[in-house]
Amino acid sequence: MYSEGLVNATSTTTNMTWRIYMKSYLKAASASLALMFVVSSLAACGSANSSNDQTAANSPSAAGSTSSASAPAEAQVYPENGLPTDQKVTLKVGFFEGGMGREWFDVAVESFKAKFPNVSFDVTSSPTISQVTQTKIGANDDKGMFNLFSGSIPGGIAPYVESGKLESEEDLWNHKAYDGNGKTLKELSFNGSFESSPRTAGNTYAFPISGSGSGLMYNKALFEKNGWDENPKTWSDFLKLSAEIKAAGITPITFPGVYADYITNAFGVPKIYELAEANNTLDQVQTDYHQFNTPYFLAPENIERWNRIYEMGKKGYFPAGLAAMNHTQSQMQVVQGKAAMVSTGTWVENEMKQSTPEDFKWGYMTVPFGDQPDSTKWTTFTPGSGFLIWAAKPDLEKAWSKEFIAWLWNLDNQQQIAEKGGMIPLRSDFADDPARLAKLQSLPSAFLDYAKNNKVKMDSGAADVQLTDPAFEQANKVISEAITQIATGKQDPLPILKEAEEYLKKAIAAQKK
Numbered sequence: 001m002y003s004e005g006l007v008n009a010t011s012t013t014t015n016m017t018w019r020i021y022m023k024s025y026l027k028a029a030s031a032s033l034a035l036m037f038v039v040s041s042l043a044a045c046g047s048a049n050s051s052n053d054q055t056a057a058n059s060p061s062a063a064g065s066t067s068s069a070s071a072p073a074e075a076q077v078y079p080e081n082g083l084p085t086d087q088k089v090t091l092k093v094g095f096f097e098g099g100m101g102r103e104w105f106d107v108a109v110e111s112f113k114a115k116f117p118n119v120s121f122d123v124t125s126s127p128t129i130s131q132v133t134q135t136k137i138g139a140n141d142d143k144g145m146f147n148l149f150s151g152s153i154p155g156g157i158a159p160y161v162e163s164g165k166l167e168s169e170e171d172l173w174n175h176k177a178y179d180g181n182g183k184t185l186k187e188l189s190f191n192g193s194f195e196s197s198p199r200t201a202g203n204t205y206a207f208p209i210s211g212s213g214s215g216l217m218y219n220k221a222l223f224e225k226n227g228w229d230e231n232p233k234t235w236s237d238f239l240k241l242s243a244e245i246k247a248a249g250i251t252p253i254t255f256p257g258v259y260a261d262y263i264t265n266a267f268g269v270p271k272i273y274e275l276a277e278a279n280n281t282l283d284q285v286q287t288d289y290h291q292f293n294t295p296y297f298l299a300p301e302n303i304e305r306w307n308r309i310y311e312m313g314k315k316g317y318f319p320a321g322l323a324a325m326n327h328t329q330s331q332m333q334v335v336q337g338k339a340a341m342v343s344t345g346t347w348v349e350n351e352m353k354q355s356t357p358e359d360f361k362w363g364y365m366t367v368p369f370g371d372q373p374d375s376t377k378w379t380t381f382t383p384g385s386g387f388l389i390w391a392a393k394p395d396l397e398k399a400w401s402k403e404f405i406a407w408l409w410n411l412d413n414q415q416q417i418a419e420k421g422g423m424i425p426l427r428s429d430f431a432d433d434p435a436r437l438a439k440l441q442s443l444p445s446a447f448l449d450y451a452k453n454n455k456v457k458m459d460s461g462a463a464d465v466q467l468t469d470p471a472f473e474q475a476n477k478v479i480s481e482a483i484t485q486i487a488t489g490k491q492d493p494l495p496i497l498k499e500a501e502e503y504l505k506k507a508i509a510a511q512k513k
Contacts, residue, residue, distance in 0.1 A: 078116065080115075080178060081403055083116075083396070083399055083400065083403065084118075084396075085118055086118065087118060087396060088118050088119075088120070089118060089119050089120070089396060089397055089400050090119075090120045090121070090122055091119065091120070091121050091122070091147045091148060091397065091400060091401055091404065092122045092124075092144075092145070092146045092147050092148075093121055093122065093123045093124070093146060093147065093148050093149065093387075094124050094129045094132060094133050094136075094146040094148070094149030094150065094151065095123055095124065095125040095126075095129060095149075095150055096126075096127070096129045096130070096150040096151035097125045097126060097127050097129070098127060098151075099347065099350050099351070099421075099422070100210075100350075100385065100417070100420075100421035100422065100423060101420060101421060102125055103416070103420045103421075104413070104416035104417045104419075104420040104421045107413070107416050107420075108404075108407060108408055108413045108416065109121050109123070111407075111410075111412070111413070112404055112407050115407075116400075116403075119400055119404075124146070129149065129150065129151040130151040130152050130153060130154060131154075133146065133149050133151065133153060134153065134154050137153070137160075137165075142390070142392040142393065145390050145392070145393075146390060147389065147390060147393055147397050147398070147401050148387040148388065148389055148390075148401050148404070148405075149387060149388055149390075150206075150385070150386070150387050150388070153388075157200055157205055157206075157388065158200055158201075161200045161201055161203075161205060162201070164391055165390065165391055165392070166205050166388055166389065166390065166391055167205075167388075167389035167390065167391040167393075167398055167401075168203040168204070168205060169203075169204050169205060169206070169207040169386075169389060169402065169405065170199075170202075170203045170204045171402075172185060172204070172207045172402055172405060172406060173185055173186040173194060173204070173207075174186060175402075175406055177406065177409050177410070178406065178407060178409075178410050179410050179411055179412075180409075185406065185409055188409070188426075188427050188428060188429060189383075189426050189427070189428060190211070190381065190426060190427075190428050190451065190458050191428070191456070191457055191458060192381060192457050192458035192459050193208070193211065193381070193383050193426055193458060195459065196381055196382065196383055196458060196459050196460035196462070197383045197460075198383075198384070198460070198462065199464075205388060205389075206384070206386035206387060206388050207386045207387070207405050208383030208384050208385065208386050208426060209385050209386050209387075209405065209408040209409070209417065209426070210383075210384070210385045210414075210417045210418070210421065210423035210424060210425065210426060211381055211382060211383045211384065211385075211423065211424045211425075211426055212345050212346050212347050212381075212382050212384065212423060212424060213345065213346045213364070213379060213380065213381050213382075213424055213447045213458070214264075214265035214266065214268065214343075214344070214345045214346070214379065214380035214381070214382075215265065215266050215343075215364060215365060215366040215367070215379050215380065215447075216253065216266045216341040216342065216343060216364070216365050216366070216367060217334065217341065217342050217344055217346070217348050217362050217363070217364060217443065218230075218334065218340055218341040218342075218362070218363045218364075218365065219334050219335070219337060219340065219360075219362075219363070220361040220362060220363040220442070220446075221360070221361060222250075222337055222340060223340070223363060226244075226245075226248060228241060228244060228245065228340070229241050230363055230365065231365060231450070231453065231454070232365070232368055233368055233373035233374075233454075234368055234370060234371055234372065234373055234375075235308075235368055235369055235370065235371060236371070237368065238367055238368055239312075242312065242315070242317045243315075245340045246315070246316060246317060250337070250338065250339065250340050251317075251318070251319045251333065251338060251339040251340065252317040252318075252339070252340055252341060253266070253312075253317055253318055253339070253340070253341045253342070253343060254318065254319050254322060254325070254330045254333045254334065254339035254341070254342050254343075255318070255322065255330055255342060255343040255344070255487075256322070256325050256326050256327040256329065256330045257322040257323035257324060257325050257483075257484040258323075258324070258325060258326045258327075259326065259327055260480055260481075260483035260484050260487075261480055261483070262327060262330075262343055262344060263309070263343050263483055263487060264343075264380075264461075265343045265344050265345055265380060266343035266366070266367050267305060267308075267309055267343070267367060268380045268461050269289060269380075269459070269461030270378035270379055270380050270457075270458075270459045270461055271305050271367065271369050271378060272285060272289065272299070272301040272302050272305055273285065273286060273289075273301075273378050273457070273459060274368075274369040274370060274375075274376065274377070274378035275301040275304055275305065275369055276301050277370075277375070277376055277378075278369070278370050278371065278372075278375060279300075279301070281301070285299065285301055289461075289463065290463050290464040290465075291463070291464060291465060292463060292465060292467060292504070292508060294501065294504065294505060294508070295501065296501065296504055297475070297479070297497045297498075297500040297501040297504060298497055298498065298501045302497070303493070303494065303497060305369075306486060306493035306496075306497065307493060307494075308369075309486055309487055309493070310486050310487075310489060310491070310492065310493050311489075312487070313486060313487045313488045313489035313490070314489030315489070316489075318487045318488060319333070319339065320488060322484055322487065322488070323484045323488075327344065328352075328355075330342055330344075331344060331348055331351070331352050332352075332355060335352065335355060335356050335357075335360065341365075346364070346422075346423075346424055346443045346444060346447050347422065347423075348362070348443065349362050349422055349441050349442060349443040349444075350422035350441075361442040362442045362443040362446060363442075363446050364443060364446035364447045364449075364450050365450060366378070366379040366450070366456075374455060375455070376455050376456070376457050377454050377455060377456050377457070378456075378457050378458075378459060379456060379457075379458055379459075380458075380459065380460065380461055381424075381458030381459065381460065382460045383426060383460075385417075385421075385423060386405070387401075387405060389401050389402070409426065409427065411427060411429075411430065411436070414426065414427050414430055415430075415436055415439065415440075418430075418440045418441070418444045419439050419440055419441070422441050422443075422444065423444065424444050424447055424448065425444070425448070430448060431448040431449065431451070431452045437449070467504075467507045467508065467511055468511070469506070469507040469510035469511055470507075471503045471504070471506035471507035471510065472503070472504060472507035474503045475500040475501075475503035475504045475507065476500070478496060478499050478500045478503065479496060479497075479500050482496040
């Protein structure tokens with residue numbers, strides 16, 4: 001993409017547009033030359049005709065005709081992106097209308113059409129848009145298929161990537177933002193957003209337009225009333241905070257034992273990276289975790305992570321009855337002041353908005369695993385909510401589809417996504433304007449404020465490869481089923497991690513066959 005008023009002549013979009021234009025021009029020029037040949041032949045045959053014919057051949061209109069055939073009219077393109085202004089395009093969009101709503105999307109569409117009036121949108125919106133998409137794919141009608149669609153494809157996108165049905169959007173990372181002062185979307189994104197974005201076969205296919213953060217969400221009023229530390233800088237500070245909360249008769253941290261993996265929202269793989277960075281082993285550990293190199297479950301940093309949870313459990317920092325709680329019940333504990341913090345994601349504000357008082361404010365923190373106040377605080381962050389692009393569409397339509405996706409990164413649109421959709425903006429400069437930050441829901445605002453005031457690195461914790469053997473699922477199951485026992489101090493994690501490691505080795509061996 002391009003900053004306002006600039007043209008990046010080397011961009012993928014501009015080059016593609018020029019090829020489209022030249023292809024059309026050469027066809028027109030060939031037809032004109034053929035016509036000139038016929039006219040010239042007729043003129044030669046009639047050279048003995050009266051002087052009126054010669055006069056006609058030299059008339060201004062004839063000269064103009066010859067001139068237009070020999071030199072193309074200058075292409076009319078938008079200076080911001082190099083795409084033609086005079087070619088009307090309609091983008092068919094399949095829109096998933098879920099928890100984010102669609103108000104933010106409609107605002108973005110209207111501003112895009114105002115800027116580029118030759119582009120229009122045909123939107124199909126539904127909470128079950130994936131079923132509509134699947135039906136269209138089954139019809140095998142590329143013309144009737146969506147240009148862009150959100151939601152998901154049943155069975156995942158991998159088969160469609162392998163068959164070339166989806167367009168790669170990896171190039172968008174290097175496109176300039178419309179309002180980014182010449183910076184690319186990658187340069188404007190949060191530290192770790194590029195690395196954390198989901199990829200298939202090494203490419204981005206649903207370029208992220210917003211994100212969700214994970215960690216500990218807390219009752220801000222409760223913290224302020226008790227004077228508790230809302231930004232502990234070290235692991236020791238965090239343990240001190242937990243002890244103070246427990247001493248006040250309140251559970252420090254809750255999570256749903258029914259869906260025990262929720263604990264990884266606050267104590268997930270990024271905490272392993274945080275420990276590795278402190279141990280100067282980050283590069284190796286990240287490589288191992290991205291590639292499923294062993295030791296994996298028995299990596300020293302992972303053993304330390306689970307041992308810390310185990311020690312907190314023995315001190316009673318998690319609720320005794322968590323095994324029976326679902327996610328709504330655990331979150332209600334925070335709303336009701338029975339627990340101080342809950343391990344979940346920033347989506348909780350939208351999810352619980354019908355159950356929280358009007359003046360309730362959520363706070364955000366990550367669990368600091370380091371020993372130094374200025375050490376990096378790693379947090380789970382998942383970029384997402386993007387649109388897939390159908391590959392079997394005209395090049396010009398695909399170019400405009402990518403332009404619209406980049407348009408969603410404008411600060412005004414990022415604010416709409418955060419304010420109306422309850423998501424986290426992906427622009428690292430979003431929090432630079434206090435007035436803009438103040439308009440957000442309390443949790444996106446708290447997350448951005450935390451990121452601004454701490455040395456934060458974001459990561460999704462996802463691997464680069466997939467293990468499909470059932471033994472890998474069994475390894476994860478062994479861990480998941482032991483979480484509540486570990487978190488209540490009843491189960492030493494080491495035997496569980498050893499068992500999971502053996503299943504992982506079987507899965508890796510099966511994958512190599």
